Amino acid sequence: MSGLLWRWVDRHLARNLPPAQYRTTLGDLMEDHARRRRSHGRVLAALWLVRECRDVSRVYRTGRYPQSSQRFRVPANVQMIPIAVKNAIRLLRRSPWRTAAIIATLSLAIGMGTTMFAVVDALIVRPVPFPNAHELLLGEEIPPKSLILHESPPRRMTE
Amino acid sequence: MANVPSLGEFEVLVLMAVLHVGDEAFGSAIRDQLEVRSGRKTSRGAVYITLDRLEEKGLLQSELRDGTSARGLRPRRYFTLTNEGTAALRASLKLVARMHRGLESALGTLT
Numbered sequence: 129m130s131g132l133l134w135r136w137v138d139r140h141l142a143r144n145l146p147p148a149q150y151r152t153t154l155g156d157l158m159e160d161h162a163r164r165r166r167s168h169g170r171v172l173a174a175l176w177l178v179r180e181c182r183d184v185s186r187v188y189r190t191g192r193y194p195q196s197s198q199r200f201r202v203p204a205n206v207q208m209i210p211i212a213v214k215n216a217i218r219l220l221r222r223s224p225w226r227t228a229a230i231i232a233t234l235s236l237a238i239g240m241g242t243t244m245f246a247v248v249d250a251l252i253v254r255p256v257p258f259p260n261a262h263e264l265l266l267g268e269e270i271p272p273k274s275l276i277l278h279e280s281p282p283r284r285m286t287e
Numbered sequence: 288m289a290n291v292p293s294l295g296e297f298e299v300l301v302l303m304a305v306l307h308v309g310d311e312a313f314g315s316a317i318r319d320q321l322e323v324r325s326g327r328k329t330s331r332g333a334v335y336i337t338l339d340r341l342e343e344k345g346l347l348q349s350e351l352r353d354g355t356s357a358r359g360l361r362p363r364r365y366f367t368l369t370n371e372g373t374a375a376l377r378a379s380l381k382l383v384a385r386m387h388r389g390l391e392s393a394l395g396t397l398t
Binding site: 155158160162180186 | 315331332333339354
């Protein structure tokens with residue numbers, strides 16, 4: 129993971145920065161990343177590294193500073209997710225009977241849906257589990273000739 | 288005075304950060320100093336490209352020194368102010384001070 133990440137950073141900087149700045153910037157990023165990894169952990173440090181690398185590359189590529197509004201920010205509606213989850217948990221805990229009813233309804237609905245799908249899948253969607261299933265025929269008893277009103281060709285199992 | 292280049296606000300801040308850091312003024316240290324003293328987030332790219340531009344203008348000079356193993360032996364680029372840089376910085380600060388004179392009642396003192 130770390131090797132892949134650094135290969136990406138290396139390629140990204142080499143493509144966007146002048147050769148004189150490329151090596152010193154990469155060195156600075158390596159030092160700062162090691163420090164950040166100790167203080168923030170591996171995942172956050174990796175995210176930080178990607179953001180820094182993209183920021184430096186963009187400035188050198190466009191020659192413009194990013195305004196604070198152009199830098200990456202978590203969108204407001206995504207920021208609301210943890211708050212909404214917390215509120216939902218509070219509401220559910222406040223009325224346990226309603227919560228139980230909701231969970232039971234959802235469980236039944238999901239269970240029924242899954243069962244129906246499994247049955248339809250096994251009987252209709254998938255071919256019957258025999259070799260050359262398309263050649264299977266449905267056998268029917270032939271009634272006495274006097275009772276035959278019309279003749280029909282044999283029906284296939286898979287129709 | 289007429290030959291001293293005028294500086295933008297960010298250029299002034301970067302030059303002052305270089306002076307604050309002193310002998311160990313390389314990219315990351317300058318940026319950290321800038322963030323700590325100005326109290327605002329600063330883009331790494333903005334600092335680096337400003338350092339390049341100030342060097343092109345002859346206000347800064349840089350020197351490559353060998354890197355440590357922590358940075359994969361990649362060199363560090365250390366910056367120092369040239370005489371022109373010091374003069375330009377002084378002129379910019381004086382200009383602000385002159386403009387501020389007479390506005391103490393509206394803006395208060397600068398320190």
